[in-house]
Amino acid sequence: MSSDSGTMLAWTKTKDEQNGMELIEHKIPTPGPGEVLIKTKSTSICGTDLHIWLWDDWSRDNVPLGTITGHETCGEIVEVGEGVSNQKIGDLVAIECHFACWECPRCDEGNAHVCENGEIFGVHSNGAFAPFFVCPEVNARKVPDGISPSHASVQDPLGNAIHTLTGGPIEGATVAIHGLGPIGLFAVNAAKAMGAKLVIAIDWDNKLRMEMAKELGADLVLGKDDDVIKTIFEATAGQGVDNSCEFSGSPNALSNAIKSTRMGGFVNVLSVYGQSMPQVPMNDLVFRYLHLKGINGRKMWSTWETMHDLLASRKLDIERVVTHQLNWKEFQEGMELTKSGNCGKVVLNFD
Ligand SMILES: NC(=O)c1ccc[n+]([C@@H]2O[C@H](COP(=O)([O-])OP(=O)(O)OC[C@H]3O[C@@H](n4cnc5c(N)ncnc54)[C@H](O)[C@@H]3O)[C@@H](O)[C@H]2O)c1
Ligand SMILES: [Zn+2]
Ligand SMILES: [Zn+2]
Structure with a gap:
């Protein structure tokens, strides 16, 4: 498929105030060189999303107005950019939300999760409370077989x-x-x-x-x-x-x-x-x-490898921690639920 001229609605931090989030129209992004376009399957709500919703000092300093938020996500690869060699259209992937430069001393020493030039997807740049998003190919991690798309988005906090x-x-x-x-x-x-x-x-x-x-x-x-x-x-x-x-x-x-x-x-x-x-x-x-x-983020990629082994061995009970699954249009209800604490993980599904 081609993402060329399509548009999509996405939850966007539009106003300099508490909540201040609206479902507004954006162009479906096009994957640049080394990037993949992903059709979102599920995005879970993180405490960080609540900070952004509450618009505390940290969020004001870090999240540019106009950003599509959401970083705990999974979806299907639907298009690959120039030079992408390790990703296949149709694969289900979950996202490592720390985007690293892979060139600085921290990346060289195996600490890409604290890259000197890193940025966080859905915080510093557009994320996944949206039906489509792009990310560097290396950040798209193939989901182990047998993990349902509505549970695969929680690999970010599980990895934490x-x-x-x-x-x-x-x-x-x-x-x-x-x-x-x-x-x-x-x-x-x-x-x-x-x-x-x-x-x-x-x-x-x-x-x-x-x-x-x-x-x-x-x-x-x-x-x-x-x-x-x-x-x-x-x-x-x-x-x-x-x-x-x-x-x-x-x-x-x-x-x-x-x-x-x-x-x-x-x-x-x-x-x-x-x-x-x-x-x-x-x-x-x-x-x-x-x-x-x-501790910050997840080690790239040893945390992911340990997590995938655990998921593949069926030793984890993700289902029990994911207490609520809503439609992604029910974002505001999901935020209220997360704020209340009367929940485990809240997941927004896209289909
Ligand atoms: N460093 C990172 O990369 C990173 C990434 C994600 C989240 N975080 C942080 O990790 C923490 C956990 O996230 P979460 O979404 O699971 O948190 P959460 O806010 O949903 O849960 C915190 C829990 O701690 C309990 N609590 C409060 N006071 C307590 C006390 N004195 N003793 C024991 N428990 C107490 C609360 O009742 C609540 O159930 C948060 O502080 C979050 O900001 C850090
Ligand atoms: Zn998170
Ligand atoms: Zn780096």
């Missing part, structure tokens, strides 16, 4: 969860997951699938998500009424967990994570904090000899 977990030991290890949003829930599920000996899942007060964590395999689920640090020590013979992962965005949870990780253990932080200088118990970090690591 796996990247965070792999910052520390998993197989045979004790793991704590702080914050049971969609990414924390994926992490609970992946930690069990990757052979963790004990998975402790902690939220504040979201009963729905705490219940889901149990169903996804958590051995112990804690909330605001529990003494989190004391209970983690009790559950680990007084040592603390090997691997703490922080997905809540709460400084209180970060502090709990540091204080309940075993001597010489690992604290991996994916969260973005509302306050840029959360209080951190530094002396605990030092005296416990902890490895504290910030």
Whole structure:
């Protein structure tokens, strides 16, 4: 097919205000050299999309007005640009939303997810709350057989969860997951699938998500009424967990994570904090000899490979985490649902 003269409607950040998103007409993009055109199958709603919807300071600084948002997506390749050699029309692909230059020192050393010249699809440039989009061919990752198109879009947050977990030991290890949003829930599920000996899942007060964590395999689920640090020590013979992962965005949870990780253990932080200088118990970090690591995106491509192995082995329960599937025109309902927290992952389907 040719995308030449067609138009499409797409959810676009048009106004400098909260929400400020409209379904407006755009030209269907044409794939440039090295790019592919993708017909969207599903795009899931990320916390980042909610930040953009809420139009906080970070969004104002990063998202140009007029941008089509949405970055957690999958679809079918319908056209390839000049020089594209590794993609086939008709393939179902999911998108790695960090677009890298592949030439800078970070890309050279294998850290393309933090490329010096990188940009994020659906944040800095047009994304996938739209029926068509273009992306560099390397960012289109073939979906393993048997994964339904309505579930394939969640590989971005699932990959975040796996990247965070792999910052520390998993197989045979004790793991704590702080914050049971969609990414924390994926992490609970992946930690069990990757052979963790004990998975402790902690939220504040979201009963729905705490219940889901149990169903996804958590051995112990804690909330605001529990003494989190004391209970983690009790559950680990007084040592603390090997691997703490922080997905809540709460400084209180970060502090709990540091204080309940075993001597010489690992604290991996994916969260973005509302306050840029959360209080951190530094002396605990030092005296416990902890490895504290910030996590961003997904490793290209080792996180994707680990994830594809897990998906192919059918050890993950994506279906349970995806609590809501809406039509893409119901974008505003999806954002309200995400804002409410009464959900796991919310996916918008295009057909
Ligand atoms: N670094 C990256 O590349 C990247 C990518 C995606 C998301 N993120 C960040 O990862 C985090 C997780 O995303 P999400 O969409 O799953 O989050 P979410 O906001 O949907 O969920 C956060 C959960 O944490 C719980 N919580 C709040 N306070 C808590 C506390 N004190 N202890 C334990 N739990 C608590 C909430 O009840 C909620 O269920 C967010 O901070 C998000 O901004 C980072
Ligand atoms: Zn995302
Ligand atoms: Zn680079």
